[in-house]
Amino acid sequence: MSENNNRPIRVALLGAGTVGSQTARLLVEQSDELASRIGRPMELVGVAVLDPSSVTDPWIERSLLTTDAAELASRADIVIELIGGIEPARTFLLTAIESGASVVTANKALLAKHGPELYEAAARQGVDIYFEAAVGGAIPIVRPLRESLVGDKVLSVMGIVNGTTNYILDEMTTKGIGFDEALRDAQAKGFAEADPTADIEGHDAAAKAAIMALLAFHTDVRIDDVPVEGIAHITAGDIAAASAEHKVIKLLAVVEQTDAGISARVYPALLDETHPLATVHGSFNAVFVKAEAADDLMFYGRGAGGAPTASAVVGDVVTEARHIAQHSLGPVIPIYANLPKAPLNASKAAFAVRFLIHDRPGVLTAIAKEFSDREISINGVNQDIKPTQHDPGYSGEVQQLRIVTHLCDEITLRDAVKAVSQLDAVTGDASIIRVLN
Amino acid sequence: MSENNNRPIRVALLGAGTVGSQTARLLVEQSDELASRIGRPMELVGVAVLDPSSVTDPWIERSLLTTDAAELASRADIVIELIGGIEPARTFLLTAIESGASVVTANKALLAKHGPELYEAAARQGVDIYFEAAVGGAIPIVRPLRESLVGDKVLSVMGIVNGTTNYILDEMTTKGIGFDEALRDAQAKGFAEADPTADIEGHDAAAKAAIMALLAFHTDVRIDDVPVEGIAHITAGDIAAASAEHKVIKLLAVVEQTDAGISARVYPALLDETHPLATVHGSFNAVFVKAEAADDLMFYGRGAGGAPTASAVVGDVVTEARHIAQHSLGPVIPIYANLPKAPLNASKAAFAVRFLIHDRPGVLTAIAKEFSDREISINGVNQDIKPTQHDPGYSGEVQQLRIVTHLCDEITLRDAVKAVSQLDAVTGDASIIRVLN
Structure with missing residues (x-):
């Protein structure tokens, strides 16, 4: 809690799209309020964009704009990455972490591909990585x-x-x-x-x-x-x-x-x-x-939208700023369990499968045979609902056949659906929807 | 992140009722898993109860039981208070905080009465206070x-x-x-x-x-x-x-x-x-x-129940244990805003008011007059729904009169309801329910 240094905590923003713009707005418009919550002032020291002339938000001062994201990141305590995609976002974040900055990102694609490297780099450097906005937008998950x-x-x-x-x-x-x-x-x-x-x-x-x-x-x-x-x-x-x-x-x-x-x-x-x-x-x-x-x-x-997503981003920024003000750290992301990944067909499930068919004698028998040949037990068959003119492949002649299975192996089920789809009387794309309880 | 000291983080539990018992279970049964998440072992060093012979949970070792809560709290890094009520819970928590322990509590009554003193004591001592379970049980709010x-x-x-x-x-x-x-x-x-x-x-x-x-x-x-x-x-x-x-x-x-x-x-x-x-x-x-x-x-x-509430308690305990392992701290609770408290009738609202009446000629007029005399505008009057034998004061003679107001001042509304309730033809208790959009 001891904190003599009252210089503002420096925040760099990379990206000023929909979310970036709203993030800048919250940081600027609420700066007094946020300083009270942090116990120390916080300052937006720059906004990196590809084309500064495209940024017209009244709350972003012209003098903050730069095209040099790497240079901006090097003079911040907290780097917010909202440019998206894998590169150059990944390099910017790793560089910021290596230089001792904590980082906040909404970049789900990057985290889903390289998250563990980023989490490990942050833990090694003793900085934090927060990413509430990467899943569910404003929703704390x-x-x-x-x-x-x-x-x-x-x-x-x-x-x-x-x-x-x-x-x-x-x-x-x-x-x-x-x-x-x-x-x-x-x-x-x-x-x-x-x-x-x-x-x-x-x-x-x-x-x-x-x-x-x-x-x-x-x-x-x-x-x-x-x-x-x-x-x-x-x-x-x-x-x-x-x-x-x-x-x-x-x-x-x-x-x-x-x-x-x-x-x-x-x-x-x-x-x-x-x-x-x-x-x-x-x-x-x-x-x-x-x-x-x-x-x-x-x-x-x-789960999306500029202001809601920015709420989650700024929540992370303030959380991190409090850590910095207290010479403190957030939790690391421990990856210790190494649990095995279940194979695709490990769990059985029930499925609703819908075919479009020409309703000729013997069609249902032929379709049911593909299921029974594979020992997939059928829970119900329904032809009551008609396709509509809204649906692809619609014609007055085509019927909708819906089969709901008992629990079965998914790979076998897909094989049965493929076999049925090749029958003469079957047309268009089938749909396969899992039935949950 | 530097942490040479790998001695277990000591956790003291005050109270072994429904929530306390489940908290002990999670701490004991998941101790290896929790140690991995914390990066350091954590040990339940004692459970304080009024009557040790009443504790029969198989996961609570007899040797951990004590009746001396204050002594137990003095030898812990984290004190969990689950005894409830104002005293002695308040004194135990303040003593723990003064002695440098961080605290976790589910005690909503205590926090609603003395929260600010506890939050301030924790901030002053540089320890944490967490209380996720005090509102909404297992729900993170x-x-x-x-x-x-x-x-x-x-x-x-x-x-x-x-x-x-x-x-x-x-x-x-x-x-x-x-x-x-x-x-x-x-x-x-x-x-x-x-x-x-x-x-x-x-x-x-x-x-x-x-x-x-x-x-x-x-x-x-x-x-x-x-x-x-x-x-x-x-x-x-x-x-x-x-x-x-x-x-x-x-x-x-x-x-x-x-x-x-x-x-x-x-x-x-x-x-x-x-x-x-x-x-x-x-x-x-x-x-x-x-x-x-x-x-x-x-x-x-x-929002309640032993295991769900214990989930929130142990979430707080692990969060705090991670802070201790990192020589770190959670956020203080800043009380800086001093916003004024709105008077009771500051905002207008719409209300549904239900009276039980003897349906005589002139009753509705008399009731409506009490509202109009006070300039409360009525949005709808309904006598279609009959009271049932499930309701107090039910008799075949009694009718249910329901008045929905436009936006009005609450104190004036309550005054009108009181006046109506004193009319001869009105019986039983009225209900006043706010209408939200």
């Missing part, structure tokens, strides 16, 4: 996993951690529209990028799953360890069938400890309407945690 | 307010922070039973104490409101600053009327910043069924936070 639950045993984490896909699925559910229309709507409203691939194919959620799995299980998990299924094959007919069963379809990042090891995955899943995650609408995110002693926990809020 | 949101401006916090009252209201809602029956059911199932006063009159929630208000607004707020309304007057008829409007009744701890100052209150409120807090069932707790940049956040989980 990193700090609960690093600190609040550190006395407990995390069993599983299930998160709606991508706002774009949740918005699309929620629009399809509430408005009965198809995937393409919902995606265009999301793009028009700014909830989806012009190139939405990383979101709709689940790669963004996979990065967050890797980060959460490492924190939950103290084991080195990277994005390449996370199998991914996206939502592009989900139709209005799938949503209608789910609704008829009082279920909703959500894209989930699921991290869990099983008998076969730990697993981190991203897949669309059917959830009962009564599940707390089922009520997460629009672009909101939520993370549901099961722990041995704490039991069920849920964290809910805005 | 203290740490988010102290750290995650420290870069943001909290506008309001609305919490379902008492499991007993939420269980009672939820049973009344889902089963259509009356208050008395729901309370007996809660007692039978262990969700309510034999003497349920502190819960149903809202005092438990008020203590939590005071703690949250201090953290959110950096201002000295104590339990005596928190006006309280309980739920004992709420009838099955009130619940039925709410359901007919697609609303639910919840007992809320509400902490907010208004133009007139800050306020912390506990009251029953009508919430739309679509509000995230409306879906919090049974004895679960949830806290809904609005912040300037983060926007809406919600935290949900088990």
Whole structure:
């Protein structure tokens, strides 16, 4: 607590996009308030951007702008990295850490690929690395996993951690529209990028799953360890069938400890309407945690957007500034457990599989045979819900056949679906959605 | 990070009730795992109880038991206080702090009454005080307010922070039973104490409101600053009327910043069924936070119970043990803002007021006159919902009259309700429930 030195704590900001701009605003507009909370003044000493002329925010003084991120980082106590991507972000962060600065980042792609090296570099140098904004935007989920639950045993984490896909699925559910229309709507409203691939194919959620799995299980998990299924094959007919069963379809990042090891995955899943995650609408995110002693926990809020994400970034900056004012340190990220990674088909699951078929005599028999040949037991078959004109491959002739399995091996299931898809009477893309209880 | 000394960090536990017992279990059963997370072993050096012969938990070694809490506390690095109440808990904590130990407590009553003295003593001595379990049990809400949101401006916090009252209201809602029956059911199932006063009159929630208000607004707020309304007057008829409007009744701890100052209150409120807090069932707790940049956040989980509360306690213990291993410190609790406290009637609100009446000619006119005389504008009057045999004062003769006001001054509203209650045709207790949007 002894602190004679009252010089301002120097903060460098790398990147002034949507989040960077709002981060600068909070740091500048609330500087007196933040100084009171820290017990020492804090000063934004520079903002590094590629093109200073593009920055027009009234709260960013022109004189703070620079194109030399490395030089700026070298004269700061805390470096905030909001440029995104792997390089040059990784080099900037490592250089800042080596020079003794603590770092705050929202860069999920970087952490999911090189997190352990960064965590280890920070621990070695005796500086901190904070990244609350990298998962779930404004929602405190990193700090609960690093600190609040550190006395407990995390069993599983299930998160709606991508706002774009949740918005699309929620629009399809509430408005009965198809995937393409919902995606265009999301793009028009700014909830989806012009190139939405990383979101709709689940790669963004996979990065967050890797980060959460490492924190939950103290084991080195990277994005390449996370199998991914996206939502592009989900139709209005799938949503209608789910609704008829009082279920909703959500894209989930699921991290869990099983008998076969730990697993981190991203897949669309059917959830009962009564599940707390089922009520997460629009672009909101939520993370549901099961722990041995704490039991069920849920964290809910805005998973993206400039101001919400900046709230998490500045929370980290102030936390770190307090450490600096107290000559103190935050927790290191211990990766000691080396738990095995469960093979893809280690756990059995139930699946809802939807085919589009031409309804000729013998079709159902042929399809059922592909399942029974592989010893996959069928729980229910349903042809009541019709495809709609919102769905790709729609024609009045095509029927929707939905098969819900009992627990089965995933690899075998995918093999059966592939075999069925090759039958003459089957058309279009099948969808495979996991059924959770 | 330099740490030559690898002697175990000594932890003393004061109290071995439901939470204390589970805390000891987690510390003992997970000791290897926790040592890995801390980077140094941690040892439970003693458990202080009034009657050692009453402790039969297999994970608590007999030799650790003592009746001398003060002596035990004097030989620990971290003292966990789980005995509850004001004294001797306060003296034990202050003595531990003075002797240089950091402390972890779940004692909401003590913190709501003497928190600022304890926070200041800890800051002065350069030790930490953690109390995640004091609000919301297993739910991380203290740490988010102290750290995650420290870069943001909290506008309001609305919490379902008492499991007993939420269980009672939820049973009344889902089963259509009356208050008395729901309370007996809660007692039978262990969700309510034999003497349920502190819960149903809202005092438990008020203590939590005071703690949250201090953290959110950096201002000295104590339990005596928190006006309280309980739920004992709420009838099955009130619940039925709410359901007919697609609303639910919840007992809320509400902490907010208004133009007139800050306020912390506990009251029953009508919430739309679509509000995230409306879906919090049974004895679960949830806290809904609005912040300037983060926007809406919600935290949900088990607000009570031995193991869930112990999860939060041990999370704090491990966090503090990491600080000790790093010669480091957690954040102090800055109380710098001295914001004014809003007077009771500073903000106008809408209310649903329910009277039990003998339906004679002129009754409605007489009642309406008491409102109009005080310039309280009425938004709706409803006599459709009948009282039920579940409700006190029920007889076939008695009707339920429900008046929903426009925004009005609360003191004037209470005056009108008092005047109406004295009319001849009015019987039983009225209920006054705030209408939130």
